[in-house]
Amino acid sequence: MNTKSITQNKYQLTKLASIIGLLLSTQSFAAENEERKEGEEARLVITGSKIRSVNSLAPSPVTSISGETLALTGHVNVMDALLDLPSVSGGLTNESGQFNYANTGMNTINLRNLGHERTLILVNGRRLVSSDVGELLSDMNSIPTSLVERIDITTGGGSAIYGSGAIAGVVNFILKSDFDGFEVEARRNQSDHADNVSDLLRVTFGGNFARDKGNAVLNIESSSSEGLASRERGVTGVRFDRDLNVLNPPELSTYAPTWRYDIGNVQTGWENGQLTEWTLEEDGYRHADSRTLSIPIDRLIINATSHYYIRDNIRAFGEFSYAKSETTNPSDLYWIGSRTSRGNPISIDNPFVPIELRNIALANATDEIHYRGRLNEFGTTGFDAERIVTRLVVGFDGTFAENWDWEISLNRGDVTNDQIGKDVNALAFKKATDVILDPDTGEVRCRDEAFVAIGCVATNVFEPFTEEQMRFWTNNTTLDGKLEQEVAAASISNSSLLEMPAGYLAFAAGIEHRREFSEEHPDSTTASGMSGGIQIDSLEGEYEVDEYFLELDVPILSDVFLAKSLGLNMSYRSSDYSHTGRNDSWQVGTRWEINDELTVRTQYSEAFRAPTIADMFNGNTRVGLSLENIDPCHNITATSAAEGVTQQQADACRLIPGIAAAIENGGTFNGEPEDDIERWAYFGASPDLEVETAETTTIGVIYSPDYFENLTIAIDYYDIAIDNIITGVANRYKNQRCLEGLPVFCRAVERDPTTGVIQSMYNYVFNLAGREVSGIDAEVNYKYSLEELGDLKFRFLYSYVDEHRTQDDPQSGWRDELDQLPYFKHRANLSTTYNYENFTANWSVVYQGSIYDEKGRNYYNNHVDANVLHNAQVRYHFGDKDEYQIYLGLDNVFDQDPPFLPEGYLNGGPQSATASSYSRIGRMWYLGTKATF
Structure with a gap:
């Protein structure tokens, strides 16, 4: 707090008030005891x-x-x-x-x-x-x-x-x-x-x-x-994919109340103990059903x-x-999926996996089942x-x-x-769905002993969730x-x-x-x-x-x-x-x-x-980071670069140790790897505004x-x-300016020192x-x-x-x-x-x-x-x-x-x-x- 400015300001206000008060008390104010004239125009x-x-x-x-x-x-x-x-x-x-x-x-x-x-x-x-x-x-x-x-x-x-x-x-x-x-x-x-x-x-x-x-x-x-x-009005709009092609049907999401299971190249549903055919037209989710106008x-x-x-x-x-x-x-029904931070792939050794789904996995030479859906029992998100x-x-x-x-x-x-x-505790959900058979009792329990000690409730993603399960991995947010x-x-x-x-x-x-x-x-x-x-x-x-x-x-x-x-x-x-x-x-x-x-x-x-205060003093907010189209160094080689990348930017890319190692001997740097590494974007304070x-x-x-x-x-x-x-x-713009040698943008980019791949972006x-x-x-x-x-x-x-x-x-x-x-x-x-x-x-x-x-x-x-x-x-x-x-x-x-x-x-x-x-x-x-x- 600027105490000096407060003191000075109070002094200025007091001084002005004193001057006004002195003027009011002088005899020059001749009309002070006269009644206000009827109809007198006010200033x-x-x-x-x-x-x-x-x-x-x-x-x-x-x-x-x-x-x-x-x-x-x-x-x-x-x-x-x-x-x-x-x-x-x-x-x-x-x-x-x-x-x-x-x-x-x-x-x-x-x-x-x-x-x-x-x-x-x-x-x-x-x-x-x-x-x-x-x-x-x-x-x-x-x-x-x-x-x-x-x-x-x-x-x-x-x-x-x-x-x-x-x-x-x-x-x-x-x-x-x-x-x-x-x-x-x-x-x-x-x-x-x-x-x-x-x-x-x-x-x-x-x-x-x-x-x-x-x-x-x-x-x-x-x-x-x-x-x-939204569902009370017939106008529902059209959705586009990233290339602005019309999606058909337009209003449906693959994260739906009827869960979809991806096993290798097979997509299937599982309801009431049996396999079902899952189609977007029949099972997709209409956002208007839970949103508001x-x-x-x-x-x-x-x-x-x-x-x-x-x-x-x-x-x-x-x-x-x-x-x-x-x-x-x-807002929407809460969505969850194994390709997001809100869920995890299920191993076919998980004791909850139905035998029919396990057989499909074995036939497709995969040991994982990916899932996506809406938490119907949890209800809508929002607050x-x-x-x-x-x-x-x-x-x-x-x-x-x-x-x-x-x-x-x-x-x-x-x-x-x-x-x-209300929201889902991502870590609790991960621990609750990672289950084993207890070697002593033969019952299904959470794998993590520390979470078992705090009451972890084994959760089955192939059946409707119970109140007991949800109480463990959901919480009120404030x-x-x-x-x-x-x-x-x-x-x-x-x-x-x-x-x-x-x-x-x-x-x-x-x-x-x-x-x-x-x-x-x-x-x-x-x-x-x-x-x-x-x-x-x-x-x-x-x-x-x-x-x-x-x-x-x-x-x-x-x-x-x-x-x-x-x-x-x-x-x-x-x-x-x-x-x-x-x-x-x-x-x-x-x-x-x-x-x-x-x-x-x-x-x-x-x-x-x-x-504003939010501009200059905000705390960090962290969300998942997508690497798609943010790194000008992606696909760079010792002699070439992607379209739109300047020579100055390309030369700066090649000086980054991890990228230099990737492109030596005719290699190409992959700035968008498909891996399981968690990367984050941070939104924080900008004190230099x-x-x-x-x-x-x-x-x-x-x-x-x-x-x-x-x-x-x-x-x-x-x-x-x-x-x-x-x-x-935009993240790509910050990377471009950093490669051009502007340090104010380089502080917003963090790369893996070994691979050169971007790990974090700071969105000042x-x-x-x-x-x-x-x-x-x-x-x-x-x-x-x-x-x-x-x-x-x-x-x-x-x-x-x-x-x-x-x-x-x-x-x-x-x-x-x-x-x-x-x-x-x-x-x-x-x-x-x-x-x-x-x-x-x-x-x-x-x-x-x-x-x-x-x-x-x-x-x-x-x-x-x-x-x-x-x-x-x-x-x-x-x-x-x-x-x-x-x-x-x-x-x-x-x-x-x-x-x-x-x-x-x-x-x-x-x-x-x-x-x-x-x-x-x-x-x-x-x-x-x-x-x-």
């Missing part, structure tokens, strides 16, 4: 700026969703509503998170398809704690939908204002702060198939106290979703907010939130997870003198993420995680610091101190590598960052020809990290109001993202024509280029990749009055992506990902709302453009047509004071089927296993009611 902080102002204008493009608009979407979770926005791509959702075991059940936001770790989440302008241990990924499950006043989304470069992590942009949830009354809401959702049922109950109550000097609000929200199994989740959210005016110009405020989510993440996120914010804010605003706050977030599942975040901040601003010819100079400045801590510990079996062949070490680490920022809003022109106003906004932030050192970010923007109708805005920023950096440019216009009342059009061009992206690197992450994205966003808002018949509101959001490309490392070319799943070129959303007295109806259309996937070769359905979904809701208010509401909604009105996606698509998984960019659930109904008193 507010808008998203994208730290300056409080009455007429604040966003220095960067901001898309806002009001609480009323959010209600019209009918979504239980704010994440589902955000996914309809063209600029938001799928992060983690209930429909895409099945195999994300570390963060199952989380809902995260991914702006611009730049990765959810590059989108910063705020609540009331302050950081929301991460819910993923070791990472910086905030979970939308902790946001109370009914308490949201509005959501602001600004894309591209927010590091200068808010700090690390805002490369793609910022999502700011503004919660209601002055609620007076009692509100209760209940709703049920279910699909057209009467499944995927979810229930929701919300209660909010609060009001003013102490003669209206204070306000307190309590919100409780409970929801439960039963999830949806939507993960079951139960949520409980409690939020409390309060503020109290100590004096007319000093306010104390507090926010508390508690969010608990429980998920069940089922249950409980995540609890608590957040407490306390602080003071106020005003002094004229137009001076200040704030001091402490923000503390805590997360526990506990998972429990993964217990904890995360802490602490932020201390102080800021001061003035919207009219200095009068200039074109207006007032405005400024904001402040300091922040943030501490991030994470730890995660697996159970002892997993830590020792005996659970499923995977070893996971504990993670533990922390870092601290001290920051200061400055923002200026400079008026340049006012009320002159072609410039109603022209202003320059500049911001700068310096961040001193305990693990990566000092980094700076800055941005400059202009807002040029040509006249009352036309405004031009521009912005350029340089942003960064710091490495640097920050990711990004350059962001936006240029836009806002047009509100006088001749077309209530119409606003905003069009913005954006360009984001990221360098030094923290990324994993490096600052190597690059990514560039550019495009155009458009937003059109229009309100049309039907006079006595009500009014219509239209909102159209459109995103056109001109470029999205990735460079895996500096030596490789750029890979164009545009138009390949999930990098859509065109996405749009059109929402139409009709209001008439107590009746409201909304119809929205969500559009995703066509894609063409080109994963190395053509196959029959590379092209996927555009996808269009229609959603609708009607809502009616009634009662003496319109205190009651009832609403009915329908998502995917026309029951649009998702496209048929094979496994093998770029960034696409097997459709039978997980959802991707298209929902697999189908039409969804919901009915709700709300009462407000």
Whole structure:
């Protein structure tokens, strides 16, 4: 821990607080005892700026969703509503998170398809704690939908204002702060198939106290979703082999509930004491039978907010939130096989081997029987997870003198993420299936005497397993995680610091101190590598960052020809990290109001993202290593090398002692031997990482024509280029770079000193990749009055992506990902709302453009047509004071089927296993009611 930086930071905060307190106590604050004027305009902080102002204008493009608009979407979770926005791509959702075991059940936001770790989440302008241990990924499950006043989304470069992590942009949830009354809401959702049922109950109550000097609000929200199994939908997808040939039948695995025994060249089944014919068509395993399209989740959210005016110009405020989510993440039936670390070949001398199988082995001149299958008695793999996120914010804010605003706050977030599942102890299974006849008793027992002493239960792989057998070689697995975040901040601003010819100079400045801590510990079996062949070490680490920022809003022109106003906004932030050192970010923007109708805005920023605790302090995770196509030295001779191997790499191969011995006298080095040696890949810490950096440019216009009342059009061009992206690197690439003499890659490769064959690979992450994205966003808002018949509101959001490309490392070319799943070129959303007295109806259309996937070769359905979904809701208010509401909604009105996606698509998984960019659930109904008193 950097004690010196903590002490310095506390001194800085104390000093600033003392200055503010001194200013508050002076006689210059003449209005301190006057009552607040009724209707007085408050100076507010808008998203994208730290300056409080009455007429604040966003220095960067901001898309806002009001609480009323959010209600019209009918979504239980704010994440589902955000996914309809063209600029938001799928992060983690209930429909895409099945195999994300570390963060199952989380809902995260991914702006611009730049990765959810590059989108910063705020609540009331302050950081929301991460819910993923070791990472910086905030979970939308902790946001109370009914308490949201509005959501602001600004894309591209927010590091200068808010700090690390805002490369793609910022999502700011503004919660209601002055609620007076009692509100209760209940709703049920279910699909057209009467499944995927979810229930929701919300209660909010609060009001003013102490003669209206204070306000307190309590919100409780409970929801439960039963999830949806893959087998409940007919779309199951297509599987490909490694050469992208279609497998037929497509969805079946050779690791099946009906076990297969390989004896020499013979494949057979064995059931009920007799030989059976084993065929893939009849006995293969369908993954969809045990996987899910939507993960079951139960949520409980409690939020409390309060503020109290100590004096007319000093306010104390507090926010508390508690969010608990429980998920069940089922997956496949547990598979086991003798050609994996989960099983071992059985000798024909094993007393459990049936005579019929022993005879087949003898006829085929082999003394081993290999097996593969699913542990039917064991059940599905997967685990249950409980995540609890608590957040407490306390602080003071106020005003002094004229137009001076200040704030001091402490923000503390805590997360526990506990998972429990079941797995097979690989060593125990190996010992339990290696059996002999006891020479003294004639009974079957485990061969290993040490394991016999601890109760080893002889296990027969030719018969169904018994409970007694499974108790010995299975165990509960646990993964217990904890995360802490602490932020201390102080800021001061003035919207009219200095009068200039074109207006007032405005400024904001402040300091922040943030501490991030994470730890995660697996159970002892997993830590020792005996659970499923995977070893996971504990993670533990922390870092601290001290920051200061400055923002200026400079008026340049006012009320002159072609410039109603022209202003320059500049911001700068310096961040001193305990693990990566000092980094700076800055941005400059202009807002040029040509006249009352036309405004031009521009912005350029340089942003960064710091490495996470998991990046730099992770413990080693060990998995099995495949040698296939990772060693450039494979098949090298004294005079030749494989295609694509450079002369420099080939010469370096020949200098490795084991390889030199293999190729002397005309030999060829075999870097992919078929042997029984266990080889491992390790995933561990990368202490030498640097920050990711990004350059962001936006240029836009806002047009509100006088001749077309209530119409606003905003069009913005954006360009984001990221360098030094923290990324994993393919094993072959690391070997190539090592052979070229780069020691940072050689430390990731370990060869047998005698044979030269690779024994271990270390999968560190490096600052190597690059990514560039550019495009155009458009937003059109229009309100049309039907006079006595009500009014219509239209909102159209459109995103056109001109470029999205990735460079895996500096030596490789750029890979164009545009138009390949999930990098859509065109996405749009059109929402139409009709209001008439107590009746409201909304119809929205969500559009995703066509894609063409080109994963190395053509196959029959590379092209996927555009996808269009229609959603609708009607809502009616009634009662003496319109205190009651009832609403009915329908998502995917026309029951649009998702496209048929094979496994093998770029960034696409097997459709039978997980959802991707298209929902697999189908039409969804919901009915709700709300009462407000």
